[in-house]
Every structure is written in structure tokens, then in C-alpha cells.
Amino acid sequence: MIMIYEKDVMALESYKIRTPEGTRDRLFAECVERRSVQGAMTSLFKQRGYHEVITPEVEYFDLFVRAKNPLPQKSMLKFVDREGRLLVIRPDCTTPIARIAASRLRDAALPQRLYYNQTIVRVNDTDTGSDSDIAQCGIELIGAPGLKGDIEAVAMAVDTLRAAGAGHFYIELGHVDFFAGLVADLEIGKDSIKLLKSCIEAKNFTLYEEVIKSISGSDADCLRRLPYLFGGEEILDEAYNLTDNTKARAAVDYLRNIYFELKAAGRGEYLRFDLGLVQSIDYYSGLVFRGYVEGAGNIVLAGGRYDELIGDFGADKPATGFAVYVDSLVSCLPPVDMTMPDTHIYYEPGFLSTALQLLDSLPKGTAVLSHCTSMSEAESTAKNAGIKRLFIVSDSEISEVRLNAKS
Amino acid sequence: MQNLKLAVTKGRLLEDSIRLFEKMGLDCDELKSPGRRLIHGISNYPLEIVMAKGPDVITYVEHGVCAMGIVGKDTIMEQQSSFYEVLDLGFGACRFALAVKKGYDFYGSYKTRRVATKYPNVTKGYFLSKGMDVSIIKIEGSVEIAPLLGLSDGIVDIVQTGNTLKANGLEVIDDICPVSARLVINTAAMKLYKTQIIDFIDKCKKTLDQK
Numbered sequence: 004m005i006m007i008y009e010k011d012v013m014a015l016e017s018y019k020i021r022t023p024e025g026t027r028d029r030l031f032a033e034c035v036e037r038r039s040v041q042g043a044m045t046s047l048f049k050q051r052g053y054h055e056v057i058t059p060e061v062e063y064f065d066l067f068v069r070a071k072n073p074l075p076q077k078s079m080l081k082f083v084d085r086e087g088r089l090l091v092i093r094p095d096c097t098t099p100i101a102r103i104a105a106s107r108l109r110d111a112a113l114p115q116r117l118y119y120n121q122t123i124v125r126v127n128d129t130d131t132g133s134d135s136d137i138a139q140c141g142i143e144l145i146g147a148p149g150l151k152g153d154i155e156a157v158a159m160a161v162d163t164l165r166a167a168g169a170g171h172f173y174i175e176l177g178h179v180d181f182f183a184g185l186v187a188d189l190e191i192g193k194d195s196i197k198l199l200k201s202c203i204e205a206k207n208f209t210l211y212e213e214v215i216k217s218i219s220g221s222d223a224d225c226l227r228r229l230p231y232l233f234g235g236e237e238i239l240d241e242a243y244n245l246t247d248n249t250k251a252r253a254a255v256d257y258l259r260n261i262y263f264e265l266k267a268a269g270r271g272e273y274l275r276f277d278l279g280l281v282q283s284i285d286y287y288s289g290l291v292f293r294g295y296v297e298g299a300g301n302i303v304l305a306g307g308r309y310d311e312l313i314g315d316f317g318a319d320k321p322a323t324g325f326a327v328y329v330d331s332l333v334s335c336l337p338p339v340d341m342t343m344p345d346t347h348i349y350y351e352p353g354f355l356s357t358a359l360q361l362l363d364s365l366p367k368g369t370a371v372l373s374h375c376t377s378m379s380e381a382e383s384t385a386k387n388a389g390i391k392r393l394f395i396v397s398d399s400e401i402s403e404v405r406l407n408a409k410s
Numbered sequence: 411m412q413n414l415k416l417a418v419t420k421g422r423l424l425e426d427s428i429r430l431f432e433k434m435g436l437d438c439d440e441l442k443s444p445g446r447r448l449i450h451g452i453s454n455y456p457l458e459i460v461m462a463k464g465p466d467v468i469t470y471v472e473h474g475v476c477a478m479g480i481v482g483k484d485t486i487m488e489q490q491s492s493f494y495e496v497l498d499l500g501f502g503a504c505r506f507a508l509a510v511k512k513g514y515d516f517y518g519s520y521k522t523r524r525v526a527t528k529y530p531n532v533t534k535g536y537f538l539s540k541g542m543d544v545s546i547i548k549i550e551g552s553v554e555i556a557p558l559l560g561l562s563d564g565i566v567d568i569v570q571t572g573n574t575l576k577a578n579g580l581e582v583i584d585d586i587c588p589v590s591a592r593l594v595i596n597t598a599a600m601k602l603y604k605t606q607i608i609d610f611i612d613k614c615k616k617t618l619d620q621k
Contacts, residue, residue: 173601175601205494206495207495207496209497209498210495233600234604275601277601297602299598300475300598302597
């Protein structure tokens with residue numbers, strides 16, 4: 004007994020058998036599910052005038068090192084090229100596209116509508132059960148400043164999840180200016196703002212109340228309510244009435260405008276708001292949004308306006324976009340039924356062409372060629388495999404044998 | 411309305427949680443005689459209680475298989491995961507502290523200090539905030555032994571009464587931070603089941619305020 008156990012452990016330790024931490028082989032139904040969701044989304048993107056870009060799987064580390072980079076360096080999978088330069092496996096889809104917008108598409112007519120359907124790699128802590136190998140599918144709308152650009156992005160987000168077949172889902176909107184407006188007038192230091200942000204983001208009500216106690220001023224009450232300011236349309240009215248800060252009110256009005264337009268377009272039921280969506284990173288510059296689907300424990304879609312990013316690469320262009328975490332989305336959809344072949348086609352030597360013609364005329368995936376060398380062997384093999392029909396192709400005639408599948 | 415799942419840390423936090431639930435008017439009969447079952451229903455509230463170890467509570471909540479969890483702040487600080495931490499439940503109160511052999515001058519040397527702990531991330535964070543680089547040794551239990559055997563210069567651990575430290579000739583030289591049980595919520599669940607979750611949070615809060 005002990006010997007067998009040790010052998011098993013050794014097999015587990017073998018890097019020949021295991022896939023690297025956070026990755027796995029995906030077979031059959033998993034592929035069909037991923038591909039069909041990707042297909043539904045990308046077909047919507049194409050329908051709406053978005054064009055695909057494919058960026059390199061491998062990039063220089065430097066591309067992702069910027070002052071406002073939200074990616075911790077330990078989450079990137081790094082290695083060194085022949086010249087000793089540091090490379091990473093693509094950890095994010097938007098940054099390479101920002102580079103394209105500032106270089107190859109520098110002088111292209113705006114707005115540019117781009118989409119991608121790629122994988123990224125993020126290194127997680129060991130044994131957390133999180134995937135490192137993440138399929139992302141999303142859009143970037145470049146050179147579309149203002150309300151109509153944001154409306155298009157949100158409408159795309161709603162319709163993308165609908166097209167993918169998500170049932171009960173919300174796209175939740177927030178705006179960075181709401182919080183920025185509130186704290187602008189307060190006499191508090193940068194560190195306190197950082198702490199407040201992280202408390203709101205984590206909805207750490209306890210610590211937040213502790214920190215906010217020391218803050219006074221006309222907007223203190225509004226700040227106190229901020230972590231609770233999430234939910235339906237009514238949140239916007241509440242937020243508006245809680246403050247008379249111009250910037251904060253403008254942010255609420257902006258969200259309202261987006262909401263009304265989308266509501267009139269029959270998409271209001273999918274929208275929610277969280278004014279506490281403040282992002283501990285300074286990556287987004289205006290509207291931010293996230294998608295939640297019933298059945299997924301994590302965010303399924305994330306996006307927003309990032310007007311500063313492309314400027315980092317030398318061309319100021321406003322931009323907005325979002326990414327869908329494909330596998331998280333797939334996990335909340337009903338599983339697909341796989342078609343398994345129930346028909347064998349046996350052919351006599353010289354009749355391959357007829358056999359292939361027959362194979363291609365049958366419904367997709369339902370039939371396969373039999374490799375047996377005699378008719379009787381073909382019949383017994385098919386029977387044993389639980390196959391329902393056997394076609395015999397010989398002398399330019401096709402005969403069908405009905406088999407009673409084994410019970 | 412579907413039953414949400416609440417993961418509760420087994421042991422003392424579970425006992426304290428049951429006391430809180432009873433004050434909230436939740437029927438805890440099944441919870442109080444659990445037998446070997448690990449998941450229990452509450453007959454008069456749409457909630458199921460999952461009993462788990464602290465770090466696992468965090469794992470279940472983070473993956474969203476449990477919408478809510480009750481877990482010590484010590485475990486939260488060590489695991490550094492992302493979810494909403496909405497309420498300090500007050501019970502399970504103790505503190506993180508740095509302790510050394512009585513009379514030992516921990517800071518009186520340029521040598522890199524060696525610290526034994528069950529909480530390497532908390533320890534790393536604490537000394538980082540002091541601008542100090544220390545070498546950390548992870549110990550699984552009874553950390554007090556490490557300085558006694560000469561393995562480390564000090565320990566970082568949770569301290570409740572300080573009796574164990576005293577009995578082993580150790581003393582606290584730095585208080586790091588207080589810890590207590592927290593109610594945590596999965597990010598997506600908070601958004602998808604807002605009414606139900608806010609109702610539970612408010613009930614907890616009201617009951618805690620009555621004390």
C-alpha cells in the first residue's frame with residue numbers, strides 16, 4: 004500500500020504530467036463553451052463596426068511599467084531574451100492596444116473601434132485555485148470623448164453580456180469625479196485620501212467610520228454615506244441631494260444622462276450604480292463600470308474611461324473600453340450538450356471518396372470513418388462501441404446497417 | 411429568495427457568533443447540536459451556516475461559494491484577499507504584538523533581526539512600515555518556543571491575556587494592532603443580493619449596538 008502511494012506522489016511531482024500552476028488542459032465541452040461565448044461576443048463587436056487586433060503574446064516588461072500601472076510586478080510572468088532584456092507574457096490587453104493607438108494608428112481617423120479576443124497571464128499565489136491563464140475578450144473605443152462615447156461603451160457592455168447568453172446580470176456604473184469632488188474641498192493629506200479610498204473600495208465600514216470621524220466640512224455627511232451609495236436609480240438622487248459640491252453633482256448628472264439614454268433604449272433594467280467605485284488605482288479618468296452575473300463569485304466584466312493612458316505613449320487620445328473575463332462568464336451559463344458520433348462509415352478499398360462524401364453530408368460531428376478491415380469486424384466493433392448506425396460503402400452502393408445499441 | 415451561505419470560523423468565533431445570532435432572533439437549534447454535519451440551515455431566516463477554518467472562510471467568500479463570512483481580522487490581514495469587510499463584530503478581541511525574551515534588547519543591534527511567526531505577511535508589513543528588513547521564520551504553532559530555543563530574536567503573534575507569554579518568560583515590546591471578528595462579504599454577492607445582505611448587516615449592527 005505504502006509503495007503505491009509513494010509512486011503516486013512521484014507521479015504528481017513529475018513536471019511531465021502536470022501543467023504549470025494556474026493553467027490547465029481544456030477538453031471538448033470546455034472548448035465548445037468558451038468558443039461559443041467568444042463567437043457570440045465577437046460577432047456583436049463586428050456587427051457594431053469594431054475591428055480585431057492581435058498583439059504579441061510576449062512583450063517587453065518596460066511596456067507595463069508606468070507610474071500609474073495597476074499591475075503589481077509580481078503578477079507578471081517574466082523571462083529574459085537572448086540580449087538579456089526582460090520580457091513578460093502579456094498580462095493585460097489594453098496597454099499594448101494603447102501603444103498601437105499611439106504608434107501604428109497615430110494618424111488614423113478617429114474614433115477607432117478595436118476589439119480583441121486573447122489570453123493574458125497573471126501569476127497568482129500558489130494553491131489558490133485561481134487561473135493564471137485568463138481568456139479576455141473586449142473592446143477599446145479610441146478617440147471618442149464625452150457622453151456619446153461612454154454611452155456606446157456601456158450599451159456595448161450590456162449587449163455583449165446579453166449576446167453571450169447571461170441571465171441575471173448587472174452593469175454597475177460609477178464615476179471617479181464623485182469622490183474626487185468630495186475630497187477636493189477637505190483639508191486632508193494625500194495619505195488620508197488614499198486610506199479613505201481603500202476603505203470605500205473594500206467597503207471597510209468599520210475603519211472608514213473611524214477615519215471619517217476626524218473629518219468635518221459640508222461634505223462629511225456625504226462621505227460618511229459613500230460606501231452605502233450603491234444600488235438602483237434611487238442612489239443617484241440620494242447622492243445628488245447629499246452634496247452641493249459642483250464636481251460631485253456633475254458626476255451624478257453625467258451618470259443620470261447615461262442611464263436615461265440607456266433606459267429609453269430598453270436597457271435600464273441591467274444598470275446599477277456604485278458611487279463608491281473609486282478604484283485604488285488612478286487608472287481610470289471618468290466613468291468606470293463593472294459587470295456582475297448571477298452564479299459568478301467575481302467580476303465578469305470591467306471597464307471605464309482611461310483618457311491618460313495613450314498619452315503615456317506619446318499621443319493624447321481619449322479612450323474607453325472594457326474586458327470580459329470569458330471563463331468567469333462561461334461558469335454561469337448552462338453547460339452545453341456535446342454531440343458524440345453515433346454513426347460509423349465502413350468503406351471497401353477504393354471507395355474513400357464516396358465515404359468522405361457521405362461523411363460530409365451527415366450532420367456535423369455525428370459520423371466517423373471505421374478503420375476496420377472487414378465488414379463483419381466493422382459491425383462488431385461498432386456494436387461494442389454503442390454505435391447506432393453503420394454505413395457500408397462498396398461497389399458504388401451504400402447500404403445502411405441499423406445496430407441495436409448495447410443497453 | 412434563495413438561501414445565502416455564511417461561512418463561520420469554527421471554534422470560539424463560532425460560539426460567539428451563535429450567541430449573536432440568538433440575540434438577533436435566529437433559530438440556532440440545529441447549529442448548537444451540529445453533530446458531524448458542516449452545513450446547517452436556520453429555520454426562520456434565509457441563511458445557511460457553513461463551518462470552516464478561518465483561512466478557508468476567506469477562500470470560500472473570495473471564490474463566491476459563500477456570500478458572507480465571519481473571520482478574525484488576524485486571518486484577513488495575513489491572507490490579503492479582496493472582499494468587502496463591512497462590520498467589526500467586537501468579539502474574539504485580541505491584538506498583534508511583538509514579544510521578546512524578558513529584558514532582551516530587540517532593537518539594539520545592526521544585525522538583521524530574526525522573527526518567528528505564524529503570520530509572515532503581517533510581520534513583513536509591520537517591519538516594512540518601520541523601514542526595517544527582518545528575516546522571518548514561519549512556525550506553525552506555539553511560537554513562544556522559538557526565542558527560548560535561540561531560533562529567533564522575537565515573535566509576532568496574537569496576544570489575548572499575555573499569560574502564555576509570561577509563563578514562558580517573554581514580554582510584549584510593541585503592540586502592532588488590535589484584531590477582532592469581522593463580517594466579510596463577497597464583492598459580487600453584495601451587488602447581486604443587496605437587499606438580503608444589507609438586511610443581515612443591519613440586523614447584526616442593531617443587535618451589537620444594544621449591548
